[in-house]
Amino acid sequence: MKKLLVVLASLALVATLTACAKAPTEEINATKAAVDAAVAEGAQQYTPEDYKMVADGLAAANAEIKVQEEKFFKNFDKAKQILAKTKADAEALKGKVAQRKEELKQAAIATLAQANTALAEAKALLAKAPKGKGSKADIEAMQTDLAGVEAMIPEVQPMIDGGDFIGANEKANAILARITAVSDEVKAAIEKKK
């Protein structure tokens, strides 16, 4: 009887020492969900460095859990700490990505609006440019140029709508630059005629 009690007491002691050591499954799931949400928002495309940090955080937490699971006396405190930090980082990252996307979107919209305004101005300039036998052909060439660039403007909005804000920005900027160049040519031609 005495021996049995000794064995039971020893088992109770071991159980007490290992009782708290359960893998933090909920924390893992919550952190993974937060990282996935940041990825879904576009973290890999818009903030790749930050994405790498949270992805590494999740991997480090998983590695720590794996280590502890193999231990006789498990201690998941460090893993929990890493998970908590990674989760917070991932949540902040999601917001950061959304903000970055919005900035790029607004920039693309603004550049597109600028391009449309510049186009209207260039057309107005061309309309009032003196048309003689000598300048008619130049004006027609500039009109052709403008028409060529104008045909590209409708390509920007679908890119914005599709979430390709970086691509939309580049296209809108390129269009604006070309319209500005034509506008400058028109102004130079008008100046020459004066």
Next chain:
Amino acid sequence: MKPISIVATIGPALSFLRAGSILTACLLSLLLTGCSEPPIPPEVDLAVSQDQNLWKVGVPKYAPREYEEYAATLRAGQDMLTAERSKFIWFQDYDPVAKFFGDVIAHGEQVRTAALTAKARETTDLSLQIIKIGDRLRILRNLADDVRDKKLSTRSMARAETLLNEAKGHVKNGDWTKARRAISEANLNVDSAVNSTRKMVARFADGQQIAHWRGQVANAIQRSRNNGGYLIVVNKLDRELTLYKSGQQVKTYSAGMGINYLADKLYSGDRATPEGEYRITRKLPASKYYKAMLINYPNEEDQRRFAEAKRRGEISKRTHIGGLIEIHGGGTAGLTYGCVALDDRHILELYNTVEVGTPVVIVGALSANNSLCSTLDSLCNAN
């Protein structure tokens, strides 16, 4: 049976511990000290930080295959570390881990070099492609300016220029896929512009056509020599009007042409300068363009070509053949609707020299080694 109190239960256990074997005590002590692990080799942190740096400089983007291999090695190292850390403290040996991570770091450096080389190579390659397409565009633009045929300025050229600007932005951002796409589209647009230019200027590089024009001029000069009369020869590509007398060249004037002067005039409003053998039918002393001399466009050949084009449906049935093609003043700087324009002092000279009936031969070019020919060559070779 006596009830078992807590004291009665723990008491023997404690006494067991107190009186337990040395082995049990040692085991417990070692189990408790197992929580404090030996330090992880510094190579591990260095490798992790290297991976983040590689990511920061865009290695996965510039050398994806090499980075993937590196990342797999790093993952293997981390698994090795995990396995080592999972072992009981007595059996942990981090020397192989440190060595493995040392190798990972060396591998990472190789990958970084490969990525930076690939980045430089790709950026250079894309930039060169942009420059090459830009050069072809410049040749086209210069050609349009040189020959002053504004039909050579096309929408596809404007589109190509815009796409090249866009491609430059993508190269700057390191987005090679989008840069390649924009470059490829720009190239297609330049090809389209080159092809339409080639169609327009092919006649000027055609040996048979050049021989025909040379023959027309040679025959007219021979007739001038035979009859001792004046002859006007207009070379459209060289933008020159040459006056002959008795087969001898008297004077050459710069001349302005039609907006669409590379084409042979076919119908009213095409703004092309006609080609063929004509004569002065009327002299206009008070023209809108100072002084003018009307030629007999359309001649029989023009009418035949016009009728043929109509029959083939190449032009609308309501289209007229046009007329009122003159050699007039007003200056050579501008472009005409198909007439040949001279500076006022030159038209006055010519007007006072030649009479109604003077033959006028208008040809596209007289040399196969003309500017259009060489430009066309450079455009085709540049592709």
